[in-house]
Amino acid sequence: MRVFVAGVTGAIGRPLASGLRAAGHQVTGMTRSAEKARALERMGVDAVVCDVFDAAAVEQAMRAAHPEVVVHELTDLPAVFNPRRTDYTGTNRLRREGTGILVAAARAAGAHRLIAQSIAFLYAPEGGPVKDEDARPIVGAPAPFGEAMAAVLDLEQQVLHADGLHGVVLRYGYFYGPGTHFAADGSIAGEVRRRRFPVVGSGAGIFSFVHVDDAAAATVAAVERGAPGVYNIVDDDPAPTRLWLPAYAAALGAPRPLRIPTLLARLVAGRQVAESATRQRGASNQKAGRELGWRPAFPSWRQGFVSGLG
Numbered sequence: 020m021r022v023f024v025a026g027v028t029g030a031i032g033r034p035l036a037s038g039l040r041a042a043g044h045q046v047t048g049m050t051r052s053a054e055k056a057r058a059l060e061r062m063g064v065d066a067v068v069c070d071v072f073d074a075a076a077v078e079q080a081m082r083a084a085h086p087e088v089v090v091h092e093l094t095d096l097p098a099v100f101n102p103r104r105t106d107y108t109g110t111n112r113l114r115r116e117g118t119g120i121l122v123a124a125a126r127a128a129g130a131h132r133l134i135a136q137s138i139a140f141l142y143a144p145e146g147g148p149v150k151d152e153d154a155r156p157i158v159g160a161p162a163p164f165g166e167a168m169a170a171v172l173d174l175e176q177q178v179l180h181a182d183g184l185h186g187v188v189l190r191y192g193y194f195y196g197p198g199t200h201f202a203a204d205g206s207i208a209g210e211v212r213r214r215r216f217p218v219v220g221s222g223a224g225i226f227s228f229v230h231v232d233d234a235a236a237a238t239v240a241a242v243e244r245g246a247p248g249v250y251n252i253v254d255d256d257p258a259p260t261r262l263w264l265p266a267y268a269a270a271l272g273a274p275r276p277l278r279i280p281t282l283l284a285r286l287v288a289g290r291q292v293a294e295s296a297t298r299q300r301g302a303s304n305q306k307a308g309r310e311l312g313w314r315p316a317f318p319s320w321r322q323g324f325v326s327g328l329g
């Protein structure tokens with residue numbers, strides 16, 4: 020199939036482009052950088068140099084590529100992730116405005132399917148520990164996370180209700196692997212080595228992880244099959260922070276994480292961080308397994324942190 024990937028140079032975009040090429044698809048990838056475009060060409064991707072906010076150029080590039088499927092993996096988060104002070108403005112604009120531009124261009128170019136990224140850590144902290152796609156998302160979170168969450172939900176609605184396109188939303192778990200914040204050279208690894216990423220309270224907040232190569236493989240599956248709708252793309256092992264964080268530190272060769280009271284975490288890092296660390300829910304991948312026929316090569320972060328951190 021002919022596939023147009025926006026965000027092809029990112030942490031997931033790179034393994035996605037390789038996976039699509041290996042499966043025999045023709046890939047056009049969009050980047051703002053002429054240098055990255057040359058690297059894409061070397062891996063067999065037809066590169067277009069374009070900023071998503073230049074709507075006319077995006078439409079022109081998309082018409083020239085004439086894709087059957089468009090994949091949206093755009094984000095604009097800083098390399099150093101600080102949950103309290105992260106500026107989501109750029110990513111929020113990509114999600115709201117950028118998505119609209121991609122939807123319009125995909126339709127103009129005659130694509131029939133649109134796949135876009137979302138997050139699996141958006142479920143309201145209520146009821147059971149592990150959520151399927153029908154569970155209620157968080158509403159009313161404090162800034163800046165609340166605005167970021169509203170932008171994610173806006174993206175999802177634009178994709179799922181895009182006239183004339185089969186919209187697929189992939190709610191990815193926390194990425195680990197090369198190029199991610201959890202990679203051995205990533206910013207979260209740095210915080211853990213400095214013992215600045217503690218277990219908060221009882222450490223009951225549940226995280227669902229996914230290796231970027233597994234997320235890419237799931238996205239290839241979603242290009243090829245599956246009904247329109249929402250899919251959680253996470254590993255088989257949602258786990259509380261008190262379990263995964265010490266294992267992650269050990270995999271890095273870092274000292275054991277500190278434990279701090281929830282009240283202190285609220286004061287130092289803000290309400291949302293304390294909330295995620297103590298009350299976040301995990302996500303179930305059963306629908307993706309059943310309907311996309313996707314299984315993660317790293318079913319658990321337990322092996323993934325040891326052999327797949329990158």
Ligand SMILES: NC(=O)c1ccc[n+]([C@@H]2O[C@H](COP(=O)([O-])OP(=O)(O)OC[C@H]3O[C@@H](n4cnc5c(N)ncnc54)[C@H](OP(=O)(O)O)[C@@H]3O)[C@@H](O)[C@H]2O)c1
Nearest residue numbers: 026027028029030031050051070071093094136191193194
């Ligand atoms: N990281 C996680 O743990 C995680 C978890 C769940 C979901 N997600 C979501 O998955 C998606 C992909 O994440 P990632 O970690 O792969 O992102 P990333 O590594 O930061 O890559 C961002 C991509 O977006 C492109 N981009 C940014 N602004 C652009 C613009 N104005 N015009 C054109 N392209 C632009 C960049 O292209 P150039 O720089 O080459 O132009 C790059 O290819 C994101 O939406 C993210 O929110 C991430």
